[in-house]
Amino acid sequence: MPQTPEDHLSGFVIAVDGPSGSGKSSVSKQVARTLGYGYLDTGAMYRALTWWCLHENVDLGDPDAITAAAQRFPLSIGTDPDAPTVLVDGTDVAAAIRETGISTNVSAVATVIPVREILRVLQRRLISEAATEQGGVVAEGRDITTVVAPDAPVRILLTASEEARLARRSTELHGAADEAAVAATRSQIVDRDRADSAVSEFTVAADGVTTIDTSHLDFEGSVEAVLQVVEAARA
Numbered sequence: 001m002p003q004t005p006e007d008h009l010s011g012f013v014i015a016v017d018g019p020s021g022s023g024k025s026s027v028s029k030q031v032a033r034t035l036g037y038g039y040l041d042t043g044a045m046y047r048a049l050t051w052w053c054l055h056e057n058v059d060l061g062d063p064d065a066i067t068a069a070a071q072r073f074p075l076s077i078g079t080d081p082d083a084p085t086v087l088v089d090g091t092d093v094a095a096a097i098r099e100t101g102i103s104t105n106v107s108a109v110a111t112v113i114p115v116r117e118i119l120r121v122l123q124r125r126l127i128s129e130a131a132t133e134q135g136g137v138v139a140e141g142r143d144i145t146t147v148v149a150p151d152a153p154v155r156i157l158l159t160a161s162e163e164a165r166l167a168r169r170s171t172e173l174h175g176a177a178d179e180a181a182v183a184a185t186r187s188q189i190v191d192r193d194r195a196d197s198a199v200s201e202f203t204v205a206a207d208g209v210t211t212i213d214t215s216h217l218d219f220e221g222s223v224e225a226v227l228q229v230v231e232a233a234r235a
């Protein structure tokens, strides 16, 4: 895996972490498109494992059973930002893993420490392959800047106020950000982030990680802010 900005000829890694609704997925995908890089959505991997556990009738209250499922997890995930495929045992689950039933259960899977260790091995391999084959990769999640790729030449914590994140997710899921829609979205943002915080630090930037607060930026402004950090790292 690249260690310094000079290594970008063999593959440049951009690591992005942040809480739910901060814009990680949409912004990282657009940054990858702009730079012609690969894109890895590590959250999709935890979501796909959750789908697999439910599909296999694994008891989500049993960490050992979840770990056993992770050990035989037949995942195939693409890194093309224009077609981020997610297949489990040959089944296309890209849409299914965004459903509420997965969002409400994913933290039970993602907070099992041995599961994280299994998925991190896979994530590092995917990052390394995409960086080499596509010239670079934007990898996003909750522990990419700190654990999965702490040596990446660009590490960014994308944040936004709780209010902004709730409004965005509410608009995405319900087409509105009125009081009822925000209330219906709250548990998916606030409760999930609280649960996920038990195993990853994604609210405060680690040393060497650049914080970008997107609360008052529009989507294009968020993408531009990330690209500026990338440019500065290469200068």
Ligand SMILES: Nc1ncnc2c1ncn2[C@@H]1O[C@H](COP(=O)(O)OP(=O)(O)O)[C@@H](O)[C@H]1O
Residues within 6 Å of the ligand: 018, 019, 020, 021, 022, 023, 024, 025, 026, 027, 168, 169, 172, 214, 217, 218, 219, 220, 222
């Ligand atoms: N300034 C902004 N930056 C990033 N995304 C934004 C912004 N404003 C609105 N959005 C929208 O917020 C929603 C949540 O973004 P997403 O990328 O899914 O966040 P995350 O991956 O951090 O949960 C998307 O529908 C996105 O288009």
Ligand SMILES: Nc1ccn([C@H]2C[C@H](O)[C@@H](COP(=O)(O)OP(=O)(O)O)O2)c(=O)n1
Residues within 6 Å of the ligand: 019, 020, 021, 025, 042, 043, 044, 046, 047, 106, 107, 110, 111, 140, 141, 142, 143, 144, 192, 196, 200
């Ligand atoms: N590197 C990562 C990525 C995601 N996760 C967990 C935390 C989240 O609740 C789930 C789903 O991640 P995802 O990025 O899709 O979450 P959002 O819906 O964008 O908020 O996976 C994690 O623990 N570590």
